[in-house]
Amino acid sequence: LQLVNDLESKFNSKGNHKTKNINDDQTRITFSSTLDLSDDKVYLYLTDIFNQQTNIKETVIQALTTISKEKKTQLLTEEDYFIRKMSGSEYQKNLYDHYRAYNDLLLPNLNVLPKNVKDTLVLFALDHADNTMLNILKQHCCIPCTPNGRTLNKPSKLIHPYCRLASLYSDIDSLFPYGGQDSYLREDRLNVLKLLVSTL
Structure with a gap:
């Protein structure tokens, strides 16, 4: 009898798992059927930190x-x-959170943007860098450098302007x-840049 009960429990467990998978698929289909899908749009979700500074959302867009x-660009709610x-993958092709937007679109293309937009x-x-954003910033030439700010450099290539090594180099x-x-020379921002390179 115990063997029969064990088999029934196992069978019921498998049946419930199968039902759950079917329900998951049905939910996915229901969601997908209500979504627009266009290659001519960037679907963007920005977290609440983008509400902390005036016009930053507009600047990103x-x-x-x-x-x-x-x-x-179509802004999305969190939901x-x-x-x-x-x-499904077809809905993720043009789907961006702020990390992906910075890594894939914004930072690699800073040179096509006006200086005020780039700096903002x-x-x-x-100012809002967590570990994920710090790792993204490390990968890109995104910090304007002397003598005139036109050249963008990776943080790992920078020298702290007030360190002892600074006297060995020229602005050019x-x-x-x-x-x-x-x-960029504000103390708290220089401290963030220090996290990205040992010589800063």
């Missing part, structure tokens, strides 16, 4: 519009973002962050 040219994320994006990333070497105390 402006930058993405410039970079992606004919594609329109819409996760529904799309669960709805990078300074915001420095493009190794110092370029800006004022209200931008």
Whole structure:
């Protein structure tokens, strides 16, 4: 009798698991059927930190519009973002959170953006950088350097402008962050850059 009970329990367990998978598939299909899908759009979700600075959302959208040219950026709620994320690979192709937007679109294309837009994006990333964003910033030439700020360098190539090594280099070497105390040379931002390179 115990053997029969064990087999029944095992069978019921398998049956429930199968039903769960079917329900998951049905849910995915239901979600997907209500979503628009266009190659001409960038579907973007920005977290609450983008509500902490005036016009930063508009700046991100402006930058993405410039970079992606004919594609329109559609802002998503958190719920819409996760529904799309669960709805299959075809819905994830043009789906971006702020990490992916910075890594795949914004930072690799800073040179096509106006200086004020470029600086706003990078300074915001420095001010709100967690470990994920720090790792993204490390990979890209995104910090304007001396002598005039036109050259962008990776953080790993920079020298702290006030360290003892600084006297060994000139502004024309493009190794110092370029800006004022209200931008890249502000102490807290230099401290963030220190996390990205041992010589800063």
